[in-house]
Amino acid sequence: MNDIQKRMDELVEILEKANQEYYVFDNPSLTDQEYDKYLRELESLEEKYPEFVKSNSPTKRVGGEVIDKFKKIEHSIPMLSLADVFNEEEIEEFDARIKKAGFHPEYVCELKIDGLSVSLHYENGEFVTGATRGNGVVGEDISHNVKTIRSVPMKLNQPVSIEVRGEIYMPRASLAKLNMERESLGLPLLQNCRNAAAGSVRQLDSKIAAKRNLDTWIYHLPNPSEYGLKTQYESIEYMKSLGLKTNPANRLVKNIKEVMEFIHEYGEKRSSLPYDIDGVVIKVNDLEMQKSLGYTSKYPRWAIAYKFPAEEVLTKLTDIIFTVGRTGRITPNAVLEPVIVMGSTIARATLHNEDYVLEKGLKIGDTVSIRKAGDVIPEVVEVKLERRCGNEKDFVMIDSCPICGSKLEKKEGQVDHYCMNPDCPARHTETLVHFASREAMNIDGLGEAIIQDFFNLGFIKRIVDIYHLDDHKEEIIKLEGYGHKSVDHLLDAIENSKKNSLEKLLFGLGIPGIGDKTALALARNYKTLENLSRKTVDELTVQKDIGPILAQNIYDYFQDEKNQILIEELRDVGLNMEFLGEAIKESTLISGKRFVVTGTISFMGRDEIERIIENYGGQASSSVSKKTDVVIVGEKAGSKEVKARELGIPIWDEEKLYSVFKDLGEV
Numbered sequence: 001m002n003d004i005q006k007r008m009d010e011l012v013e014i015l016e017k018a019n020q021e022y023y024v025f026d027n028p029s030l031t032d033q034e035y036d037k038y039l040r041e042l043e044s045l046e047e048k049y050p051e052f053v054k055s056n057s058p059t060k061r062v063g064g065e066v067i068d069k070f071k072k073i074e075h076s077i078p079m080l081s082l083a084d085v086f087n088e089e090e091i092e093e094f095d096a097r098i099k100k101a102g103f104h105p106e107y108v109c110e111l112k113i114d115g116l117s118v119s120l121h122y123e124n125g126e127f128v129t130g131a132t133r134g135n136g137v138v139g140e141d142i143s144h145n146v147k148t149i150r151s152v153p154m155k156l157n158q159p160v161s162i163e164v165r166g167e168i169y170m171p172r173a174s175l176a177k178l179n180m181e182r183e184s185l186g187l188p189l190l191q192n193c194r195n196a197a198a199g200s201v202r203q204l205d206s207k208i209a210a211k212r213n214l215d216t217w218i219y220h221l222p223n224p225s226e227y228g229l230k231t232q233y234e235s236i237e238y239m240k241s242l243g244l245k246t247n248p249a250n251r252l253v254k255n256i257k258e259v260m261e262f263i264h265e266y267g268e269k270r271s272s273l274p275y276d277i278d279g280v281v282i283k284v285n286d287l288e289m290q291k292s293l294g295y296t297s298k299y300p301r302w303a304i305a306y307k308f309p310a311e312e313v314l315t316k317l318t319d320i321i322f323t324v325g326r327t328g329r330i331t332p333n334a335v336l337e338p339v340i341v342m343g344s345t346i347a348r349a350t351l352h353n354e355d356y357v358l359e360k361g362l363k364i365g366d367t368v369s370i371r372k373a374g375d376v377i378p379e380v381v382e383v384k385l386e387r388r389c390g391n392e393k394d395f396v397m398i399d400s401c402p403i404c405g406s407k408l409e410k411k412e413g414q415v416d417h418y419c420m421n422p423d424c425p426a427r428h429t430e431t432l433v434h435f436a437s438r439e440a441m442n443i444d445g446l447g448e449a450i451i452q453d454f455f456n457l458g459f460i461k462r463i464v465d466i467y468h469l470d471d472h473k474e475e476i477i478k479l480e481g482y483g484h485k486s487v488d489h490l491l492d493a494i495e496n497s498k499k500n501s502l503e504k505l506l507f508g509l510g511i512p513g514i515g516d517k518t519a520l521a522l523a524r525n526y527k528t529l530e531n532l533s534r535k536t537v538d539e540l541t542v543q544k545d546i547g548p549i550l551a552q553n554i555y556d557y558f559q560d561e562k563n564q565i566l567i568e569e570l571r572d573v574g575l576n577m578e579f580l581g582e583a584i585k586e587s588t589l590i591s592g593k594r595f596v597v598t599g600t601i602s603f604m605g606r607d608e609i610e611r612i613i614e615n616y617g618g619q620a621s622s623s624v625s626k627k628t629d630v631v632i633v634g635e636k637a638g639s640k641e642v643k644a645r646e647l648g649i650p651i652w653d654e655e656k657l658y659s660v661f662k663d664l665g666e667v
Helices: 004-023 032-048 059-062 088-100 172-184 193-201 207-210 232-241 255-273 286-294 354-360 431-434 448-456 461-477 484-497 503-506 516-526 531-532 537-541 546-561 561-572 606-615 639-647 654-664
Strands: 070-074 082-087 107-113 116-123 124-130 138-139 162-169 215-220 249-253 279-285 303-307 312-324 330-340 343-348 367-371 380-385 415-421 594-598 620-622 630-633
Touching: 004 032, 004 059, 032 059, 070 082, 070 343, 082 088, 088 303, 088 448, 107 215, 107 232, 107 255, 107 303, 116 193, 116 232, 124 138, 162 193, 172 193, 172 354, 193 207, 215 232, 232 255, 249 255, 249 431, 255 279, 279 286, 330 354, 343 380, 354 380, 431 448, 431 461, 431 503, 461 484, 461 561, 503 516, 503 531, 516 531, 516 606, 531 546, 537 546, 594 639, 606 620, 630 639
Parallel strands: 082 303, 594 620, 594 630
Antiparallel strands: 070 138, 107 249, 107 279, 116 124, 116 162, 162 215, 279 303, 312 330, 312 367, 330 343, 330 415, 367 380
């Protein structure tokens, strides 16, 4: 070998090593200037001495090879696809099938790259061919384009003959740069990384592929046993040692629980990755176990591909209905053929107002795209005009309220229509909101906005309907913003509210004049709702702080036939109607006295202090007056302490309060 040929081989080795360090290991030892200097030297020598040019020279990375057509390459081992699964239940079923076969596997989790499958062949460590999957048995020879991908080594670190498989993809930054160039040239933009990568590797002119800045991840060795390997994870490490680019996110996990954790982790990280992924591939780690599990006619039994829910999907707009908000605002809503978007089944989506619908050009019967990014509420993105068949119906904005029939109004300069009827039933959900509130029945997840939605949809019209909400579970799950977990949480909260003590129910019923403290006093005194409901006005006024007006309100409530029916319905669905709290305890310092707590007490919160006071027959009040017996003063007490001193009301500081509560065994 003469000195020229020796130098050219040396330059090839230097440049290939630099490519591997930069593109595979992300740890370059050469500066860009040094790399360019060596590349220019090699190009100059190759131009002068073409007889010494290697077929796998790094200079080929810039493209230039043009082919007439793609040759066919038959895969010695078929490139099978994987069975897709779409939810955790299917992953658990996959694990259960393997365990039923008598195995207890570890798994390897790999990111499912959204690109184009490729098979790379090396002979004695030298790159020979690159091929697409094709039909799994025969693919297309794309070697001329693979050579332009700098993360694909033209020479391995060991002189082995091997086939490896992976994915060619386009990084997001490459697509952004490419589209900027295309926009400046007036060319149509490429829609996504996957299509851009697939189109790039199927170019006959490799110069085009070279400009696309493609990349690879290698993840599969079809015949690992021939290299003395025993696990999938060892195979990945072996391919990495050869200088092939493997994904650092690959993870060996012990069980299906850790598989789920990996999926959730990368579901959250997905948007921040510099490349597109559309799922997670789960493989049995042990190669002998893989062999025993075998294959179906289409797929390996030892691996599956979990697909992340689509971010944008197509469905049919079957109707547009109208709901009425608390302020009377009318909102058109899309009724959709149920479709899964980002893990949620969506059957409804807000269309905001008349102008929004008209701007989108929506017609009933249209095929529309629905998008949801992260936790954002789903939106109708656009109409697929090419899908129209002529049977679609035009959108017509209503002119009267769908609940009460009143004429709608649209104020000048505004986009929204309003029902102006102050007595419209849809605007009177306060009773339901109060019943479900934290201070009353404490039904977590059933706030004002949700009650408004459920009222408009006909799920909840009366208080008792809350306890029949499980009848609408499947319908609710299909609504925007709801999922299995949130609905289950809500139904659990509704069920748990049945166990509340009587005072919660009393307050929740909304009897005029009955606040939470009065409700507690009544519940303590009468023990059951039945006892309270039988009392006359005179009997009620005997109780402290129940005057004639309040007594009349209580009596009238229980005499009303509608309220009697409601109470029976609530009893039938299992609501507790007895006082479950503590009986009144005796304390000469507290019983029968009125207290005001002001400022911050370091050892206990105000709510807890007031609860203890009431448990001992005292009364907690919010304002200081001549009727106040004691003012409890903490840090930054303010004007209430000043007023107490002016009126000569006894004051307990924090030390005094602690001493009293300690003697009672409360601290």
